[in-house]
Amino acid sequence: MPTKFWENKEADILDLIERLVNIDSGTFYKAGVDQVGNVLASAYQALGFQVAVDQQSERGDHLVIVHPEGQHPDILIIGHMDTVFPVGTAESRPFSRDESYAYGPGIYDMKASLVMTLFAIKSLIEQGDESFKRVKIILNSDEEHGSIYSRNLIEREAASVKYALIVEPSDMTGRLITGRRGGGKFELHVTGKAAHSGEEPEKGRSAIGELAYKIIQLHALTDPSAGVHVNVGVISGGTTPNTIAAHAKASIDVRMETLEQAVELEHKIKHICGAPTIEGTTLVLQGGITRPPMIKTAKSEHLLKNVQEEAMQLGESLTDMKIGSGSDGNLTAAVGVATIDALGPRGGNAHTAEEFLDIESLVPRTRLLANVIKRLSSE
Structure with missing residues (x-):
C-alpha cells in the first residue's frame, strides 16, 4: 500500500x-x-x-x-x-x-x-x-x-x-x-438467619460464617504449579456488628490452562458450594466458565x-x-x-x-x- x-x-x-x-x-x-x-x-x-x-x-x-x-x-x-x-x-x-x-x-x-x-x-x-x-x-x-x-x-x-x-x-x-x-466468574449467595448476637445468638445462623468456610475451601483449589488459580476477590454481608448475618455474598474469579482443568474446576466449585457446613444456611451458586483456554x-x-x-x-x-x-x-x-x-x-x-x-x-x-x-x- x-x-x-x-x-x-x-x-x-x-x-x-x-x-x-x-x-x-x-x-x-x-x-x-x-x-x-x-x-x-x-x-x-x-x-x-x-x-x-x-x-x-x-x-x-x-x-x-x-x-x-x-x-x-x-x-x-x-x-x-x-x-x-x-x-x-x-x-x-x-x-x-x-x-x-x-x-x-x-x-x-x-x-x-x-x-x-x-x-x-x-x-x-x-x-x-x-x-x-x-x-x-x-x-x-x-x-x-x-x-x-x-x-x-x-x-x-x-x-x-x-x-x-x-x-x-x-x-x-x-x-x-x-x-x-481460560477463566470464569462465579457468585456465591449465602442465606442464614438473623438474631441478636448478644441476647439470642443460638437462634441465628451466620451467613458470613458459612461463607468463611467456603472461601477457605475455594482457595484450596488453587494449584500454581498447574496454572490453576481461584480467587474470592469481593465479599459482602451482614448489617450490624451485633446481628448474626442473614446474608452474605462472594464474587469468585478462576483461571486455568486447559479445557480439562476448566471442566474439573467447575465441578469442584459446584461440589463445595452444593452443601452448607453450618446447618440451617443455604447456598446459591451462579456463573460458570466464561472463557475456555x-x-x-x-x-x-x-x-x-x-x-x-x-x-x-x-x-x-x-x-x-x-x-x-x-x-x-x-x-x-x-x-x-x-x-x-x-x-x-x-x-x-x-x-x-x-x-x-x-x-x-x-x-x-x-x-x-x-x-x-x-x-x-x-x-
Whole structure:
C-alpha cells in the first residue's frame, strides 16, 4: 500500500480516538457504550457497510458489520467498546497527549484499536482493494466483564470464518498473543438467619460464617504449579456488628490452562458450594466458565506466520506469547478458528489512571492490519 496514502493519517486517527475516549463507556453504562457504537456504526455505514444491531437490555448493544457485497466473509475482526471506568471518568480525566503518548480512560484498552480497525478498512477501500469485502467485524459491549452477553453471538459468527483477528492492544514490545489462560466468574449467595448476637445468638445462623468456610475451601483449589488459580476477590454481608448475618455474598474469579482443568474446576466449585457446613444456611451458586483456554494450534501457527511476514515487510519483527488474562480470542479459538490476538497498537497500564497509548505505533499497526486482511483474502 503506497506510503503516500498514510501521510497525515495519524492526526485523523487521533481525532477520532479523542472523540471516543471522551465518551464514558463502562460495561454497565449502556447509554455510553451505545453512543460509542453509534459513532462507529455511522462511520462504517458511510463506507458502504451494513451494521446489524444485536440489541441488549442489560448492556450496550453489540454490532455486526459486513459489506453487502461480501458473500461469504471469512475474516472475523473483534473489538470491544466497553471500558472498566465509571461514569464521570471521561469528564475528570479526558483525552490528553504529549509528544509520544496519548492518555485517557480506555484509550489503550481498547478505543484506539477500534479506530485503527476502521482506518485499516478505509485504507483498503481508498486503495481500490476489495479484500475488505471478506471481513466481518464484531464490536461487543461487555468484554471487560467476561463477554457473558455476547458469547453466543461471537461463537455463532465465528463458526463460518477461517480466521479471527482480535484487536486487543499490544504491550510496548509489540508482541502478538497466541495463547491465553481460560477463566470464569462465579457468585456465591449465602442465606442464614438473623438474631441478636448478644441476647439470642443460638437462634441465628451466620451467613458470613458459612461463607468463611467456603472461601477457605475455594482457595484450596488453587494449584500454581498447574496454572490453576481461584480467587474470592469481593465479599459482602451482614448489617450490624451485633446481628448474626442473614446474608452474605462472594464474587469468585478462576483461571486455568486447559479445557480439562476448566471442566474439573467447575465441578469442584459446584461440589463445595452444593452443601452448607453450618446447618440451617443455604447456598446459591451462579456463573460458570466464561472463557475456555485459548490454545495455540497448527492453524493459529500458520496465521501467526502470515502476520509475522507482513510485519517484516513493514520493518518489524514480531514474536508471540501466552498470557494469563482472557479475551474474546478465547471464544474464537475454542470453536476451532485460527486466532491471533493483540493486533492493536502499543501502550500500557490498562485499567488504571496511568493508561497510555504509544502514538508512534498507530499508523504501523493500522497498516499491518490492512496488509494482513489483504494477504488472507488471497489465500
